[in-house]
Amino acid sequence: MIQGKAYVLGDNVDTDQIIPAHHLVYDLDDPEERKLYGKYALSSVPSDVAGLPDGHIPFISEGADQSVFSIIVAGKNFGCGSSREHAPVALNMAGVKAVVANSYARIFYRNSIDGAYFVPYEWKIEGPKEIRTNNLIEIDEMRGELKNVTTGKVYKLGSLGEIADIIEAGGIFQYAKRMNMVK
């Protein structure tokens, strides 16, 4: 069970919005510098669409490097644009446990799964418009359901399909080890 507060975004949130390019210089292998990716996660989302439906809700509070929101609810084509793996890393470092979107851009989706940063869910049918930023959300992985605890409504999530094995293994390296493809 994944539980947390929702942060709601629109369509076509690209990787420049998720982590602006001038931040791509911090050392991903240095635990302290890696925290900076969390600090600047979603920092280029235009203010009026940051935390829908009202907007103007910063994902990261001033001075923090983690978000109070751990579940992102987004529209279509989430993560489009550059191949920077810093984008799923930034969301991971900010404390995101799951993203639920109408659809994903391919490279971002792959990076999220192969790097095991969070689970990228899709809705079974197009995403509900009534989920608001700050709603309390519960995702039941076994049943493939998302419950909006604030409103009591339950929604079906799409099946993860063949990539469920990679998610379950914990990323491409763990998966390949399990399949005896790497030592």
Added chain:
Amino acid sequence: MTITEKILAEHARRTTVKPGENIWIDVDLLMTHDVCGPGTIGIFKKEFGQRAKVWNPQKVVIIPDHYIFTKDKHAKRNIDILREFAKEQSLPYFYDVGTSRYKGVCHVTLAEEGFTVPGSVLFGTDSHTCTAGAFGLFATGIGNTDAAFIMGTGRLWVKVPETMLFILEGSLPPYVMAKDFILRIIGDIGVDGATYRAMEFDGEGIASLNMEERMTLCNMVIEAGGKNGIIAPDDKTFSFLKARSDQPVELLKTDYNSQFIRTHIYRSKDLEPVVAQPYSPASIEAARQLGEVSLDQCYIGSCTGGKITDFIAAAKILKGKSVQVKTVIVPATTSVDKQLTEEKIDGRSLRDIFIDAGGEIGPPSCAACLGGPEDTFGRLNGREVCISTTNRNFPGRMGSRESKTYLASPLTVAASAITGKITDPREVMG
């Protein structure tokens, strides 16, 4: 099978593959750069061991290009990490900054150096790796984890994409460039219109394009969500590569009975200069409709619009004229930079034409295409409105979140430079 399916089948050591299948394939080349290389190396060492060796040093190409001419100390450290790794692994293809080997923008360098071998499989830690599909290979962008996996194993899993076919009938008119065509396509199918799909280009209009223009087409398939762009190799492909590579090339073509998820047919004579408005590459409008938009900057550069043919197009318009707004010129590579001096129009070098017109020429790199550190040449640091030959106009893409970027062809950007407003090149081409 389509050309994409044939390449993937061969690299999966199978006779056939079908769209939707997940397969493991052998990789011919892995490319990385200064933004994603250090993270890739970190994961490679963590997973395969501190003393691990890459699967084949001949097949790992490292091309620093993103944050080169900056005082940012972290950016410099990234290049140091690449340098150390290239030395430790004895990598023959490392194009180090500050040496005569330095090139610039990785996607243009790969072609110039003959790495874009028809029929091969190329992965790169950059979404615009799809550019190389112009030469008839399977080329696509990946993240650090996947790149680290390839570094250690020479293999990766892929899902075989469905193919969308785009046919261009007739040669492009002189005022329309490949950039206009790909923007038109993205406008028609949307920024996710090709997600998980191959975009194959064919027809006499494509055959008439030079390799640089074909690269522009394939470069921007990612802006429609495409996995790879591809054009079957022909005589132009072979003659471009002949001088640059001794690799055997494969003459692959899509079978007539291939299955396409969709076919789109365009007629060259119906196309016109277009512009993608902020903040989406799919927000297309005819350049002639946007004459009221005043500009603060014009930008000609990047993997999309910083090749020699892009500068020849721009120089044809700028020759003997003066720019009305700041006009920034960034050759993609050191070789394009050199050609700015060698290529002449009516006896005048491109470099002189640009300087006479009042343009500012910067050193070869990705520069402000993706913003970058604050001291990056041509970066938008405030509320500027810019028209650019680059590939993305997302919020904050070229720097400040308050800036606005319009995307267009080199002809349209040059025409706009001499009026200070968005201008259809036909208005100034005479």
